[in-house]
Amino acid sequence: MPMFPTDPWFQDLIAQINGSADYLEAAETWEGDITFLVEAEPDKGIPVDVWGLLDLWHGACRGGGVVDEARGYASAYVIRAPYSRWKEVVTGDLDPVRAMMQGKLRVQGDLPTIVRYVRAANELVHLCGEVDTTFPDEA
Amino acid sequence: MRAVVFEDEGVVQVADVPEPRVLEPGDAVVRVTRAAICGSDLHFYHLKAPVAPGDVLGHEAVGVVESVGDGVASVRPGDRVIVAFDIACGACWFCRRGQTQLCDEAAVLGAGTFGGDLPGTQAERVRVPAADVNLLRMPEGLDDERALFVGDVLTTGFYAASLAAIGPADAVAVIGMGPVGFFAAQSARALGASAVYGLDLDADRLALAERAGAIPVDVSARHPATALADVTDGRGADVVIEAVGSPTAFESAVNVVRRGGRVVVVGMYAGETVEVQLGVYWARAIELRFAGLCPVHAWWERSLAQVVAGAIDPAPLISHRLSLEDAPRGYELFDRREATKVVLTP
Numbered sequence A: 001m002p003m004f005p006t007d008p009w010f011q012d013l014i015a016q017i018n019g020s021a022d023y024l025e026a027a028e029t030w031e032g033d034i035t036f037l038v039e040a041e042p043d044k045g046i047p048v049d050v051w052g053l054l055d056l057w058h059g060a061c062r063g064g065g066v067v068d069e070a071r072g073y074a075s076a077y078v079i080r081a082p083y084s085r086w087k088e089v090v091t092g093d094l095d096p097v098r099a100m101m102q103g104k105l106r107v108q109g110d111l112p113t114i115v116r117y118v119r120a121a122n123e124l125v126h127l128c129g130e131v132d133t134t135f136p137d138e139a
Numbered sequence B: 001m002r003a004v005v006f007e008d009e010g011v012v013q014v015a016d017v018p019e020p021r022v023l024e025p026g027d028a029v030v031r032v033t034r035a036a037i038c039g040s041d042l043h044f045y046h047l048k049a050p051v052a053p054g055d056v057l058g059h060e061a062v063g064v065v066e067s068v069g070d071g072v073a074s075v076r077p078g079d080r081v082i083v084a085f086d087i088a089c090g091a092c093w094f095c096r097r098g099q100t101q102l103c104d105e106a107a108v109l110g111a112g113t114f115g116g117d118l119p120g121t122q123a124e125r126v127r128v129p130a131a132d133v134n135l136l137r138m139p140e141g142l143d144d145e146r147a148l149f150v151g152d153v154l155t156t157g158f159y160a161a162s163l164a165a166i167g168p169a170d171a172v173a174v175i176g177m178g179p180v181g182f183f184a185a186q187s188a189r190a191l192g193a194s195a196v197y198g199l200d201l202d203a204d205r206l207a208l209a210e211r212a213g214a215i216p217v218d219v220s221a222r223h224p225a226t227a228l229a230d231v232t233d234g235r236g237a238d239v240v241i242e243a244v245g246s247p248t249a250f251e252s253a254v255n256v257v258r259r260g261g262r263v264v265v266v267g268m269y270a271g272e273t274v275e276v277q278l279g280v281y282w283a284r285a286i287e288l289r290f291a292g293l294c295p296v297h298a299w300w301e302r303s304l305a306q307v308v309a310g311a312i313d314p315a316p317l318i319s320h321r322l323s324l325e326d327a328p329r330g331y332e333l334f335d336r337r338e339a340t341k342v343v344l345t346p
Helices: A007-018 A021-026 A069-073 A083-090 A096-101 A111-116 A118-130 B041-045 B144-151 B153-163 B179-190 B203-211 B224-230 B247-256 B278-284 B296-309 B324-335
Strands: A031-039 A050-057 A060-067 A077-082 A106-108 B002-008 B011-016 B028-037 B060-068 B080-083 B125-128 B135-137 B171-175 B195-200 B215-218 B237-242 B257-265 B287-290 B320-323 B342-345
Touching (some): A007 A118, A031 A069, A031 A083, A050 A069, A077 A083, A083 A118, A096 A111, A111 A118, A111 B278, B002 B324, B011 B324, B028 B080, B028 B324, B041 B324, B060 B125, B060 B144, B080 B144, B135 B296, B144 B296, B153 B296, B171 B247, B179 B195, B179 B203, B179 B237, B179 B296, B195 B224, B215 B224, B224 B247, B237 B247, B247 B257, B320 B324
Parallel strands (some): A031 A077, B171 B195, B171 B237, B195 B215, B257 B287, B320 B342
Antiparallel strands (some): A050 A060, B028 B060, B028 B342, B060 B080, B080 B135
């Protein structure tokens, strides 16, 4: 099982996205790459920030994975949070849209656009939960 | 007389300079008994603000009044006094409302052109304009070192904590445990906070957090937002005092405060920028207060009372006690962050 937030984990997520008819329908007009910035929590096994990119386009993911800061920062959207908040998202314990509005997930990019795609965002989170995942603080 | 003067970028020396004298009816000349090197002195040390070779540095001092002008009523020769770092007129619209840092005639001792070209306090003597406003008599029995920081950094920390309107159930996070953070943490405790967390990544400053009575949080090992969430049932701190003055610290402050919480920014800013989602600030109903410079005159009697009562203790902050002649070494130590606070004795 891939460990969150490694490149193999993002590759599995990309495969889940591209196999999802529900995501295709919910995000069929979405254009823009999104980077998950998983902020370091050394005490939980994440010593440095991790930038995980998803090149999302019209309901599919054209590629991505763990990238360097420069590439991640250049994405249309960067969503950042400490590792343990992302873990709550992946496990379905944190509603992503509400978390964005409360600042628990901080968005760089046009927040209203993301919020308009609430169904796509929720489907994306659901797909995160479909990836068989291990976590560094549970290893 | 002898004084610490700027020589070149990263170089100060102790030199002979002209004796100060009373120039205006409101002036006093104070014989300095203790002065300190402040973080903001390093701005001049590194030429981040305009200062000319030969300018006398420093703005924190206590001493004894030697002479006064005809218009001075509140102090007289022989009085032991605390010197305000920011010099205010005491009469303008802002001063009358207690916002002396916004004074129409605002100046800062030892701060070069931006400070009004007033010679500083790292000297044997200093001229203090508008002495009735800018000097505070020291209570009997209070020693110089405990009073020294009341004219600047101690009261700045107290001011920041006071602006935050801390209540008895509040969990307070102080970002940056330098001298201002140290006093903000002590003040937060004195004002009744249920718990105070001191966030920093420097081991010496985390130790200082502990000496201030705060719970140290090492942000090199823990994410500040989750560290505060873990001790507040996931909410975040009720009050955050940002005492660094950097975009990273500002973002940390906003990230660790709870919804509906209060952030006081006392760290100093100049040209920095940050990108913010205004909707998130709005939805989270964050109270955000930029403290600006401390209007020390409006707060120093209250902070001094806390010192006299023992609720605020400056002693743990002082790492080095040097003679005035040894000030260049003091600057080097402070600049290398090997000193938390350097006290100079002329």
